[in-house]
Amino acid sequence: GAGVSQSPSNKVTEKGKDVELRCDPISGHTALYWYRQSLGQGLEFLIYFQGNSAPDKSGLPSDRFSAERTGGSVSTLTIQRTQQEDSAVYLCASSRQGGNQPQHFGDGTRLSIL
Amino acid sequence: QKEVEQDPGPLSVPEGAIVSLNCTYSNSAFQYFMWYRQYSRKGPELLMYTYSSGNKEDGRFTAQVDKSSKYISLFIRDSQPSDSATYLCAMSLGQGGSNYKLTFGKGTLLTVNP
Numbered sequence: 001g002a003g004v005s006q007s008p009s010n011k012v013t014e015k016g017k018d019v020e021l022r023c024d025p026i027s028g029h030t031a032l033y034w035y036r037q038s039l040g041q042g043l044e045f046l047i048y049f050q051g052n053s054a055p056d057k058s059g060l061p062s063d064r065f066s067a068e069r070t071g072g073s074v075s076t077l078t079i080q081r082t083q084q085e086d087s088a089v090y091l092c093a094s095s096r097q098g099g100n101q102p103q104h105f106g107d108g109t110r111l112s113i114l
Numbered sequence: 115q116k117e118v119e120q121d122p123g124p125l126s127v128p129e130g131a132i133v134s135l136n137c138t139y140s141n142s143a144f145q146y147f148m149w150y151r152q153y154s155r156k157g158p159e160l161l162m163y164t165y166s167s168g169n170k171e172d173g174r175f176t177a178q179v180d181k182s183s184k185y186i187s188l189f190i191r192d193s194q195p196s197d198s199a200t201y202l203c204a205m206s207l208g209q210g211g212s213n214y215k216l217t218f219g220k221g222t223l224l225t226v227n228p
Contacts (some may be wrong), residue, residue, distance in 0.1 A: 031214065042181070042220040043158070043202065054213060091157055098214045100146045100165075100206060105157035 002026060004106035006092050012112045015084060021077045021109045032075050033068060033095075033103060035064030038088035046090075049075060050098045079111075087113045120203055120219025129228050131169045133190040137203035137219045140184065141193055144217070145208030147179050149188045152200045152221065161201075162188065200224070 005024040011102035013019055025032050034046040045059040049069045060066070064082075069075040079086055088110040119135045127133055135149075145226055150158035162177040164170045170177045176189040186205075190197055200221040207213040 033214070033216075035216075043216075043218040044205075045215045045217075048214050056215070058212075059215075095214075100208070100213050102148070102160055102163050103151075103216060104160060107155070107157040110155075 004092055004104055006090075006095055006106040006109050008109055008112045009107065010112075014081060014114050016081055018078065018080045019082055019111065021090050021111070023034070023075045023077070023081075023092030023094075023106060025073065025075070025092070026104060029094035029096055029104075030072065031095045031098040031101065031103075032069060033093045034075070035091045035093065035105075036061075037091055038086045041088075043091065048075070048098070062077065064083050082111075082113045084113045087111055117217050118203065118219045121222055122220055124223040124225060126227060127193055129193060129195060129226055131193050131226070133155075133193050133197070133224060133226075135188040135190075135201050135216065135222050135224070136202075137186050138184055139186075139205060139217075141207075141217075142181070142184065143207050144205040146206045146213075147177070147186050148204040148206075148216070149175075150202040150204060151197075152202060154185045157182055158202055195226050195228050198225045 007022045032049040037043045048056040064080045067077045091108040093103040093105045095103045118139045152158045165208040166179045174191045178187040202221045203219040204216040
């Protein structure tokens with residue numbers, strides 16, 4: 001199991017609750033990315049980490065979304081006060097370095113907001 | 115106009131057929147081109163990774179990039195039922211700038227019938 005690991009695989013929650021999604025990248029990969037995949041929108045970039053810093057947060061849809069990465073490894077994506085439009089699959093990817101390095105994806109967290 | 119256009123299909127072919135999947139794009143600054151395969155309820159799996167124009171072959175898969183036409187293709191020879199999946203094209207900028215950010219097509223759903 002040397003791939004990108006995400007948890008939980010599925011999450012169902014009520015509108016207005018906070019959720020936390022976790023990503024464990026491939027060992028040794030310094031760059032980490034979050035994407036969102038929703039019906040009709042395809043895959044959209046959310047945020048990019050190089051080490052523990054996030055030089056690009058431009059894809060986060062609103063200030064209800066935040067992410068952090070600690071120890072240059074595990075990352076968490078937090079969505080506060082969830083809305084129904086947040087329902088989507090949240091995908092994490094990692095690569096050896098930033099820039100034009102091949103990105104490898106986990107299987108995602110399927111988030112459903114009731 | 116979307117940055118990356120991809121026919122969503124669905125595309126249905128008999129086993130053994132040659133499959134052609136395509137994307138067009140509008141941003142001439144894209145330099146790196148990828149094809150991902152995504153099985154149902156799984157994450158995207160990197161199939162092909164190419165730089166600039168030209169062809170790249172890997173087993174039954176051939177990727178072609180024509181930058182002058184802003185057109186990329188993926189050919190699958192001797193298609194198998196196990197090739198049934200959604201195929202996503204993706205691309206990124208060259209050196210500098212936000213070259214870590216992948217821009218995806220919406221994917222083409224392929225079914226290979228035994």
